Amino acid sequence: MDLSQTDSTTSPTPQFQPYSRRVEFSGSGKEFFSIWIVNIVLTLLTLGIYSAWAKVRTYRYFYGHTQLDGHRFDYLATPIQILKGRILAFIFFVIYMFCTQFVPVLGILAIFILLFLTPWIINQGMRFNMRMSRYRNVRFNFKGNYGEAFMVFILLPFLSVFTLYLLLPYVFKRIDQYLHSNIEFSDTPISVNTRGGEYYLAALMAYVAAAIVAVLMLAVAGVFGFGLEAMIQDPEMMNDQASALAGVILMVMMMIVYFVAFAVATGIYQTHIRNHLLNSSELHGIADFKSDLKMIDYTLLVFTNTLAIVFSLGLAYPWAKVRSARMLSNATEVTFLCDPQTLHDQLGEQQSAFGEEAADMFDIDLSLG
Numbered sequence: 001m002d003l004s005q006t007d008s009t010t011s012p013t014p015q016f017q018p019y020s021r022r023v024e025f026s027g028s029g030k031e032f033f034s035i036w037i038v039n040i041v042l043t044l045l046t047l048g049i050y051s052a053w054a055k056v057r058t059y060r061y062f063y064g065h066t067q068l069d070g071h072r073f074d075y076l077a078t079p080i081q082i083l084k085g086r087i088l089a090f091i092f093f094v095i096y097m098f099c100t101q102f103v104p105v106l107g108i109l110a111i112f113i114l115l116f117l118t119p120w121i122i123n124q125g126m127r128f129n130m131r132m133s134r135y136r137n138v139r140f141n142f143k144g145n146y147g148e149a150f151m152v153f154i155l156l157p158f159l160s161v162f163t164l165y166l167l168l169p170y171v172f173k174r175i176d177q178y179l180h181s182n183i184e185f186s187d188t189p190i191s192v193n194t195r196g197g198e199y200y201l202a203a204l205m206a207y208v209a210a211a212i213v214a215v216l217m218l219a220v221a222g223v224f225g226f227g228l229e230a231m232i233q234d235p236e237m238m239n240d241q242a243s244a245l246a247g248v249i250l251m252v253m254m255m256i257v258y259f260v261a262f263a264v265a266t267g268i269y270q271t272h273i274r275n276h277l278l279n280s281s282e283l284h285g286i287a288d289f290k291s292d293l294k295m296i297d298y299t300l301l302v303f304t305n306t307l308a309i310v311f312s313l314g315l316a317y318p319w320a321k322v323r324s325a326r327m328l329s330n331a332t333e334v335t336f337l338c339d340p341q342t343l344h345d346q347l348g349e350q351q352s353a354f355g356e357e358a359a360d361m362f363d364i365d366l367s368l369g
Contacts, residue, residue: 018337020290025329027065029319035061036318052082062325068135068334076139077132085128119149130183138345143189144182152178169199176277185283186343193280202272210265217257263306267299278332286338293331301327 039054056079063073096114100107123144130140152174160167173196181192271293278291305320 016337016339018335020333020335021069023329023332023334024067025062025065025322025326026067027061027322027325029322032058032061032322033318048086049083052086053079055079055082063133066325066329069336069340071136071340074134075132076134077128081128081132115154116150119146119153122153123149126179126182134345135185136340136343138186138343141184141187142182143184144178148178169203170196172273173199176273180277180281186286186345188283188286191282191284192277194277195280198276199273202269202276205272206265206269209268210261213264214257214261217253217260259306259310260303263303264299267302268295270302271295271298274328283337286336286343288335288337290333290335291331292333293328298327 035057039050039057042050043054056075056077059075059077063075066073092114096107096110099110123142123146126144127142130142133140152171156167156171156174160171173194177192177194180190183190272295275291275293278289281289301323305316305323308316309320
């Protein structure tokens with residue numbers, strides 16, 4: 001046999017060529033408004049019971065209108081699972097209120113119990129939401145543990161108080177690291193390599209920008225203040241009327257200053273952190289992530305959304321939520337490092353019969369969002 005001839009005719013196994021796709025969101029404010037307003041009305045009429053169905057409808061709408069590489073995301077939770085969690089939360093709340101009102105000693109004990117339960121509740125909520133999220137028939141999972149959750153959600157925030165909150169950006173970094181690095185997809189955890197310096201930089205930029213905006217707006221308010229003072233001193237105008245008018249105008253101007261500074265700080269901080277977090281994350285061997293959210297665009301979005309919600313008395317909330325989802329989706333790019341069709345739902349494959357029964361018992365949504 002001619003080995004050289006055999007080698008030359010053997011075709012090599014084709015290698016997968018990585019490719020990138022943008023996340024797309026196809027929802028509309030008009031569609032979501034009809035869902036949202038029905039959710040509000042039915043929740044009020046049922047004294048909150050329908051809120052479980054409202055959450056499922058909302059999540060399924062946003063998941064179903066989010067698409068990546070031609071495939072939509074799925075939300076698998078049922079309203080009954082949500083309702084069980086809310087009933088449990090309501091029972092805890094009633095017990096807590098009873099203890100604080102009638103047995104103060106037990107009320108203090110209940111506060112400490114709730115404090116130590118918080119990490120478990122956060123883990124349970126994350127695990128539930130991840131298990132109920134699916135892409136290409138592959139579910140996500142969350143593997144966080146109580147000890148680390150207690151440190152990042154309870155211990156580190158408590159210690160930051162003694163540093164005059166100078167430790168807070170590092171605390172936020174640890175929280176993001178914990179929440180994202182414990183997410184799994186197809187039995188592969190997300191690798192997150194965030195840097196604390198980026199969080200301090202984001203906080204500094206947000207603080208400086210908000211301070212500059214507040215000073216400029218307060219300077220403008222000062223000009224109006226001189227006008228109001230002249231108005232009050234006008235003998236033709238009653239002092240009581242002038243004082244009342246001046247108080248209302250100043251209060252409105254201070255609210256405007258607060259909202260503008262808040263929007264600027266929020267937009268700058270969230271843009272920088274989101275870009276850094278996604279650009280530092282990877283599903284090893286499966287996907288890389290990229291975020292190129294524009295700071296000015298997102299800051300304007302936060303500002304206009306806030307104004308719209310306030311001046312519409314909340315009716316613009318669906319419009320604002322859809323706008324945010326669309327911008328965040330368009331700013332997200334995923335590079336596939338392997339053929340997505342080869343991925344399997346490892347969570348389902350590894351689950352035993354006992355595990356399925358345990359999942360049915362403990363898969364409840366303990367978050368009220």
